[in-house]
Amino acid sequence: MPKPKQPEQTSSGISRRDFFKSSTVGAVSTALVSGVHGEGSSVEVLGPGEVGIKLNVNGKTRRLRVEPRVTLLDALRSELDVTGAKKVCDRSTCGACTVLLDGKPVYACSVLAVEAQDKQIVTVEGLGTPEKMHPVQKAFVENDAQQCGFCTPGFVVACAAFLEKHPNPDIEDLKKGLGGNLCRCGTYDGIKKAVKQVAAEGGINA
Template sequence: MSRRKFLKGVGVGSSVLGTGILGGPLLPEAEAQAASAKVFGPSAVPIELTINGQRRSLKLEPRVTLLEALRDQLELTGAKRVCDRASCGACTVILNDVAVYSCSVLAIEAQGKNIQTVEGLARGSELHAVQAAFVENDAQQCGFCTSGFVMSVKAFLDKHPNPTPEQVRLGLGGNLCRCGTYAGIRKAVMDAAKALPASRNRSGQGGNPNA
């Protein structure tokens, strides 16, 4: 076969593919989905977040994570940027009553949801029971992991008000402490579990008006 005939054959094959499966119109279902899809960005878009009971309006690119929005735009720096890959737990916040890594959640995904950060736990000068238990048990050293642990513990105790030591160990498996203060942290969780009922009775809502 000559080079000319070979190239001519390839051209015919390509044209068939182009006008067939690869080049044909979209199916009606796909066209409908494409038409109804809400496209964000790539430039900054306005969003509204509910953080510690307050609505905050900001403008950011869709790729911005919740952690970046909290720290860089709202100056809520309690959630720490450490691993930035959802493996250490230092950036933990509570999203609709579930502890999440804010470094792995896009800010636009958090719209319409209740976001709780460590800044919203204390009631004025009165620490939340979990925070107070961490202080009493020296459950922190460098402090980088502490706010993430506190938020994970709060979410955990909201669902398990009377935990066993084994439940505590398993429940906090997603948070790491490089200083190794796990014994103090686990003791703090057990103490907080005992203190929370009294705290709820005093405030009517767990000691946190924004929870």
């Protein structure tokens, strides 16, 4: 089974937009991937048909077959039935698909599934359950930081990552740090209160 060579950096992986920018032909290959990361050219070509991959999702190793063009978001939702991350803009704009990749928040719509191998993927389902909620999830409920709830999973993941980096955020930190997620119903006020509450109650590990 061909295995893609992994880039050495533990960055969020290439974005699909960068990928398309670099791509001059329709065929998908890891040569493009390594090109983006400035590595050598001695890599195997993946696809265009399905390839077998392994993804570590919420602590479990999952095996699946996908075409190399399949995004991490589609792989999670359509192949693995992990549907917490939502597909909204599908273009790195709205943040509804935010997941953690090795602890860093990324837009799963703009990471290829093949690129997420050998990384720890955490979705909103991996943070907590209705019975045992993560502090951010609990604060979202208590401050009514959701209405229709479609942006909520992405926001919860983004807030958890944000609070990890900014345990005591001020309003300017919050505006910038959570500016990558959009809500249509207008739940920002509840989200601000939820973030402040988590910080005041000892942070995300409390």
